[in-house]
Amino acid sequence: MNAQDLLVAFWTIVHREVRRFTRIWAQTLLPPAITMTLYFIIFGNLIGSRIGEMGGFDYMEYIVPGLIMMSVITNSYSNVVSSFYSTKFQRNIEELLVSPVPNWVILSGFVLGGVVRGLGVGLIVTLLSLFFTDLQVQNLFVTIGIVFLTSVVFALGGFINAIFANSFDDISIIPTFVLTPLTYLGGVFYSIQLLPEFWQGVSQLNPILYMVNTFRYGILGVSDINIGFAFSMIILFIGCLFTYALYLLKNGKGIRS
Amino acid sequence: MTLALTVDKLHKVYGNGFEALKEISFSVEEGDFFALLGPNGAGKSTTLGIVSSLVNKTSGKVSIFGVDLDEDLTGAKLNLGVVPQEFNFNMFENVKDILVTQAGYYGINRRTAGERADYYLKKLGLWEKRNGAARMLSGGMKRRLMIARALMHDPKLLILDEPTAGVDIELRRSMWEFLCELNESGTTIILTTHYLEEAESLCRNIAIIDHGSIIKNTSMHALLQQLNTETFILDLENDLSEPPLLEGYVVRQLSENTLEIDVESQQGLNSLFIELGAQQIAVRSMRNKSNRLEELFVSLVDKNLNQEDS
Structure with a gap:
């Protein structure tokens, strides 16, 4: 296949992925919009008004970047894990496996599909947040860069989860028991400066903290962590996860007998 | 002579230790209509x-x-x-x-793909369903959709794994016609099926696989010539009170006007009819008791089983 053929194959996968989640928009796009609106109302307005300021900002302003990032993380991950597992379950992954599409194109196509959904939901949540607060982006490059890279990381994570999954239960274990706790403890709702020193150290082992705080830096201009380190770490994660996913695909883990 | 497929000493042991293929070798010539037959679990699907x-x-x-799969997997897949x-498309997607x-x-870009899709949808009688979800199709339509899907890139080699399973006889015959047309246009076809009359009427060459080994690999003509005895059912014009004595033939009376007769390959049918005519027995119609390939298939597989047991 020449470069043009590969590009067509790649966009075919992305197109199929986008068609899939937009066809079931009531399951994929609407729930995060409702959930985040509830977060804005309950945590931002009702509870937030009693909390006062956080990191020098109104509490609503402080949590908006974290909530946007939380929806990007969750949706990037869940799109790829459910889509790829469904193709395994329905066996239509065989359509791709018998075709000449190289593994890296298959992986990139699924990942971009997840990124499109993650960023799409992130945009919806951002627009909703404008009903509750005035959002001023301080650093557009950092904001867009970090949200895109974070989405890629979790789309890759979802892909690897789907490869190992043998049942629909297996695709909900990681989001429920790993992603959600890490996200909640990743500085979405609070600054780690509020924690005792020991727990600040523990929090710094949580990669989501770096993503949320870098995104918050892009929007509010404040952060608990080093931005350069955060970008380096995320790029390293992407490299490792992409290589590992390709290795699994090459060996046919979970998809070839 | 160009070979469409070459399989050389292919060996497969699954993770649970089951040896599905025992170094099998066979080849399929370009333009052939080739049958790969075997009982369930023989190794065909593997x-x-x-x-x-x-x-x-x-x-x-x-x-x-x-093109060796190990050396250029992408290049090899382009022709396949x-x-x-089993149905393995996304049931929620629309047919086109x-x-x-x-x-x-x-x-293949979307415009060209759309044109090809329209062609095959019309050709295979799916045009009216093109905008519906695949799950709404009947079993036969789903089979045709899978054939259309496999042809979208104009492959030179087409593998059909039981393409007519669960399809009614009328539709099956129209699919046979389509496959013959496809083969005549130059596409090499490899077919597995449990309908042995399908293999007999469509395929020119055959390999029979059993317990992971190829037990027969020859032309359909040569294989059918190995059949020593054929059994015929004869419907008679008049009733008989007892089975007639026909010299050299084994005759069984199934009903008053139906006979079952075993005919050895060297005996031929002419002499049988001469014998029947001599006894004023008029035959209204005649048919094979079972498909010829089926008889051979069963005997070959039984023989292989007995050899393995001993």
């Missing part, structure tokens, strides 16, 4: 799975039109179309999208 890279082989070589036994998407995996 063989075809390895050829279509859905199953990892343990050892051996597979080439498609001279696969119609699997399934075809256009599949073409996209081969680098």
